Amino acid sequence: MSQKETYENPDLKKERQNCPFNKEEITNLLDGGKEKTAERKQLENYILSDEQLKDAVPMEYLSHADKYAEELRKACLLMHKLENSPAGQVPTLRALMGAGLGSAVLKEGNPLALHYVMFIPALMGQGTIDQQAKWLAKAYNLNIIGTYAQTELGHGTFLRGLETTATYDPNTQEFVLESPSLTAYKWWPGSLGKTANYAVVMAQLYTKGKCEGTHPFMVQLRDEETHEPLPGIVIGEIGPKLGMNTNDNGYLGFEKFRIPRDQLLMKHSQVLEDGTYVKPTNSKLSYATMVFVRVVVCQDVTTNLRKAVTIATRYSCVRRQSELKPGDREPQVMDYQAQQNKLLPPLAATFAFQLASDHLWNLYNTANNNIEQGDLELLPDLHGLSCALKALCSSEGANFVEVCRQSCGGHGYMACSNFPRIYGQVTAAETYEGENTVLWLQVARYLVKTRKEQTGGLSVKYLIGEEKGPKTVDTTLEGIVHLYRRTAVGLVDVAIAELEKSGRKGEAPHDAWNHAAVYLIKAAQAHARLFVVESFVNSLKVGNLSAPVRTVLSQLCELFIIYWLLERSGELFFVRQFIKKRLVTVEFQVRTLLYVKLLAAIRPQAVNLVDSFDLRDEILASPLGCWDGNVYQRLFDEAAKSPLNQSSVHESFHKYLKPLLKSNL
């Protein structure tokens, strides 16, 4: 890699001098330990040194079909490389599927991602031991490649409204899959368009003339040799999207397509040979694959945000523009407080989101182990928290990525800056795996229920009983967290009051719910933010951090929680107690002062902080963010790759422009 080449932009060099903390300590912290960092670096060397995995030309210059083919070529090569990986197969796969190493090679959506992120987890979570024995080894060995086909043209959010049917025929002991209308066609599943030959398909199960709701079925789609669609399967790709264009999202219809009974994934519910239906212990267990993906999406979004912040921070220290002191040299744009205000909150957010995502990952593992033993107690909390953090990390993440792009001025708008690709990935996460508004409303449902029934899981314990803590302005971190807590409780109470008001007017509960949506969403968002800031503050209390690292992380933590407070200060007005005590004004003044001081304190450490993410140039894939800061030369080199620069006069001049010039219009 180019990291250790001789050139280093003098401004970046200066930024890197006298770093007050040990960068490697933060790298190790983010990787999960020194050994993990070493493993990651070894793996990066192994993968990124392979010439065949490099793009001959930037992907943007390829046609839609060539983009897909090129990405598939690299994805398959990567899978071959797994066999000899120095880190072992599973860690390598994880690193590849994560947005870091994988995206250095597979730029715009991996055609094999769904196989690992949803198909295999669905088999594991929904299949019986026998079904896993039959399919899992094949899936791991890539003898079959699968996807997760749930969303339809007509319905993505409302799963109870899915139209695809799977009707049990006891005479042949088969299910008959059918798409009864155009809107019943599966639409969106990744890797379905051209890559997958199998899918876990969600369909309405009918047996003995009764609909038992949506269930997962293992379905072969294409011939294992020829890859031709099987008779009764109508399949194709849905076309270009805002981003993720190398992932072949597809459509799928069924024309009385038969599968054996044992291809209903029967871990939680069964259909016996005679058609008798055996219910699951909880009907939402068939939604478990989505819960898993919501959990990993938080990590994925955070990794992408780290890339955007690194690119924008380094560029902002190389870029000099305008005049700060009259007559002086143009300053680094990072020296403008306005630029710090853009970039330091997202920098802090990368830590906040990572810590909250780690917390969620641990909850997921504990809850999942318990569910395997038949104990579903943690399921509601897991559902609530995974919805909350998926929605928060993806929406805030997408906004922050866009701010990072804007902070790079015109050059940030170039495709080669990598911002369009990063944004395409992060904003997709606002929609897939549960559209964010819909997830906020799921969270609100859990909060309202907890507050009313005074019982709920760990993440909502603060809603049970009377709130405790100071009622006046308290400038400690604990004090600010308490303010978040009071806001979150207050907003749930406001939402409940709205629901009750509508109830008193005689509105039916579903109408009252709809009419309180604005309040409910605010309450859900305040809850999610409380969780993130609590995780950040609590994780600084524990752990073996050196004093300098603790200091800089504490500054970031404080900056972040004040930033959100100021951004969302309007919400305090919803909570009556703040208005009565005139707390809002006081809070606002005190916090703004502190926030501005923190910007100045963190500014000199910004480059060192993004360096400690240890993202190689190949992973950043942006001339603006490269380690050496050789921004202008690299931009020029990128422009030289344009097909329009391969000749001094393009053929279209002779075809179109010259006749126009000569036409005397």
Ligand SMILES: CCCCCCCCCCCCCCCCCCCCC/C=C/C(=O)SCCNC(=O)CCNC(=O)[C@H](O)C(C)(C)COP(=O)(O)OP(=O)(O)OC[C@H]1O[C@@H](n2cnc3c(N)ncnc32)[C@H](O)[C@@H]1OP(=O)(O)O
């Ligand atoms: C070697 C192996 C290694 C493996 C390597 C793995 C590698 C991992 C590496 C990680 C890196 C990965 C990076 C990955 C990211 C990039 C890839 C991204 C690919 C994206 C693919 C996208 C896929 C999709 O989008 S799939 C489709 C997703 N669709 C949805 O999410 C639909 C949303 N809708 C719903 O979920 C529901 O319909 C809902 C919840 C909105 C409403 O459902 P309902 O049935 O109508 O329920 P409702 O009446 O509202 O509530 C009833 C009741 O049920 C509770 N509930 C609801 N859902 C759940 C749930 N999921 N779990 C538990 N409980 C649930 C709800 O709370 C209510 O409870 P009560 O109030 O108590 O009644």
Ligand SMILES: Cc1cc2nc3c(=O)[nH]c(=O)nc-3n(C[C@H](O)[C@H](O)[C@H](O)COP(=O)(O)OP(=O)(O)OC[C@H]3O[C@@H](n4cnc5c(N)ncnc54)[C@H](O)[C@@H]3O)c2cc1C
């Ligand atoms: C990049 C990408 C990859 C995807 N990959 C897959 C995949 O692999 N497999 C798969 O099955 N699907 C996949 N999807 C589909 C995805 O899961 C759905 O698009 C998503 O769940 C949203 O559903 P929808 O499209 O029906 O949106 P809609 O529900 O139609 O949303 C439209 C609007 O209606 C609002 N709305 C809907 N219901 C409510 C409500 N109850 N209350 C308030 N507002 C509401 C929404 O907030 C939104 O503003 C993918 C989508 C994308 C973008």
